[in-house]
Amino acid sequence: MKVNPEDRMPPLIASSILLPAGLFWFAWTSNRNITWVPQVLAGIFIGAGIMLHFLSGTAYLIDVYLLNANSAMAVNVCIRSMSAAAFPLFAKPMYERLGVAWATSLLAFFCVALIPFPIVLWRYGEKIRGWSKYSFEL
Numbered sequence: 001m002k003v004n005p006e007d008r009m010p011p012l013i014a015s016s017i018l019l020p021a022g023l024f025w026f027a028w029t030s031n032r033n034i035t036w037v038p039q040v041l042a043g044i045f046i047g048a049g050i051m052l053h054f055l056s057g058t059a060y061l062i063d064v065y066l067l068n069a070n071s072a073m074a075v076n077v078c079i080r081s082m083s084a085a086a087f088p089l090f091a092k093p094m095y096e097r098l099g100v101a102w103a104t105s106l107l108a109f110f111c112v113a114l115i116p117f118p119i120v121l122w123r124y125g126e127k128i129r130g131w132s133k134y135s136f137e138l
Contacts, residue, residue: 005063005129009122012056016118019049020111027104060121068134 022045029038058073065072095103121128129135 003063004126005060006122006125008056008060008063009118009125011052012060012118013122015049015052015056016111016115017049018045019053020108020115022046022049023104023108023111027101027108030100030104064129064132064135072134 022042025042026039026046029042058076061072061076062069091103094106097103098106
């Protein structure tokens with residue numbers, strides 16, 4: 001049975017919805033007058049969204065670049081690490097100026113803007129993979 005790399009996209013699409021939903025939920029329950037329980041429940045959605053995204057994305061990269069998967073994963077780790085290193089440079093000022101609700105909402109809006117990408121990969125991934133000389137076809 002042949003499995004296409006695009007078969008990894010449904011969990012990635014689900015994660016692209018879970019993550020901003022959890023971020024919005026967390027953002028707008030971050031109030032001193034609201035108990036901590038909704039924030040903890042929102043954290044479940046945030047964590048599930050991040051884990052689904054990470055695992056599905058990793059599996060997709062491995063399936064696409066079979067023989068060159070180590071290089072694809074190295075590039076993925078480098079980009080993720082640079083993003084993580086840059087985040088503290090703007091996160092503290094962003095949260096101080098906007099407050100928890102709006103700063104976290106800004107991150108959620110960014111996630112919402114990225115929702116179409118896994119859908120495009122699911123729909124047109126095979127064609128896009130055809131453009132790469134490093135993609136491996138079984």
